[in-house]
Amino acid sequence: MSSRRLTRAAWQAGALVMAGTLVACGSSGPSGGGGGDSDAVQVWALEDAALNPIEEASIERFNESSDAGEAELATFGNDPYKQRLRVALGSPNAPDLFFNWGGGNLKESVDADQVEDLTPLLDENPELRDAFLPSVLAGAELDGKTYGLPMRGMQPVMLFYNNAVLESAGVAVPETWDDLLAAVDTLKGAGVTPVALAGTQPWTELMWIEYILDRVGGPEVFQAIRDGEEGAWEDPAVLESLTMLRDLIDRGAFGTEFASVGYDVGGASTILAQGDAAFHLMGSWEYTNQLNDSPDFVESGDLGWTTFPAIEGGAGDPSNLVGNVSNFYSLTSSSGNKEAAREFLTTALTDDQYISDLIEAGDVPPVQGVRDQLAETENGDYATFIYDATVDAGNFQLSWDQDLPADEATEMLTQLEQLFLGAQTPQGFVDAMSAL
Secondary structure, X not given: OOOOOOOHHXXXXXXOOOOOOOOOOOOOOOOOOOOOOOOOEEEEEEOOOOOHHHHHHHHHHXXXXXXXXXXXXXXXXXXXXXXXXXXXXXXXOOOOEEEEOOHHHHHXXXXXXXXXXXXXXXXXXXXHHHHEOHHHHHHHEEOOEEOOEEOOOOEEEEEEEEHHHHHHHOOXXXXXXXXXXXXXXXXXXXXXXXXXOOOOOHHHHHHHHHHHHHHHHOHHHHHHHHOOOOOHHHXXXXXXXXXXXXXXXXXXXXXXXXXXXXXXXXXXXXXXXXXXXXXXXXXXXXXXXXXXXXXXHHHOOOEEXXXXXEOOOOOOOOOOEEEEOOOEEEEEOOOOOHHHHHHHHHHOXXXXXXHHHHHHHOOXXXXXXXXXXXXXXXXXXXXXXXXXXHHHOOOEEEOHHHHOOHHHHHHHHHHHHHHHHOOOOHHHHHHHHHOO
């Protein structure tokens, strides 16, 4: 599998921010899953060639030091994992601790009383709560309660740009929406496609509406949608945001060929690197893709990155982020090894060696106090930018197609793709989603 995000599943699995490796999409890993009748804490996670050895080493250290019990790691390919976990959580063979993506992805299991509330654990161990970045820890909060702790790195969506293209056109890096609109007009006039977009895959288009709605209405608007509140899709901020996006499309921001550009084969990334576009909105793994595929572009200093522009007059905090918040370990309610599982959560995820190993592998861990370590890495400028942006974020919204039920997410992506193609209107999008 390539280092790029190939599917929604790859987003779920989490591409490494700088190592550029994704989870394997093969068959299930070691058998023996299910912790209800086992003496060892059963820990389920996704296969990842770079991170699984780090997780194994962490478990070995826990086993050597714990008096409460031992733990075992079982890993699975993405699709087999999701199906197996769904079945296991409702059976006596559930794991004790399981990997998940937080947010609405976790909500179904929480609503079924299959997941332990970890708020008391954090209350008893305030240093554990304080160890994580608040905007990331909030990714596993539902109704004010915490149901998971971060266990891998974070991947916000950033606005990447080609410095040489901007300088040639006399365009500054946009800080506001109006700046972006002006840049689009200037770049079009210079004969350059303003924004590279891999329009064959609607998840790339989703990043735009995620940020626009956040900036216009604040995170509460989508959270109401995620929570299934009546009429949430009909919030005026949704229609306003879709209209702004449609206007951006009509303005020519994405050119005329975006519907034939793919991300899997590096289409949009190559367009940016070769100077045929000025901007590219993409997950933080884009840096790794450029480093791997267009190293001269990165080493020349022409690759730049920034946060999404502010929208003047909007209710959203310009520091807010969207993307892959992190991955989490959650404790099953039916676990027969809760004491040892709680000890693992309390000690293993913030262990200095574990954090150092993640950083060495290219991850940006969502923990406090690691900025200096990140700065010392080979690509420290980028790693610290990602870290600082997350530290400063007022809110970090999980990608909508992860945070919504699968059927609703599929319909949303379909409607969004049609909006980009001009086959759907902003009001038609709202009507379609409201009718679900």
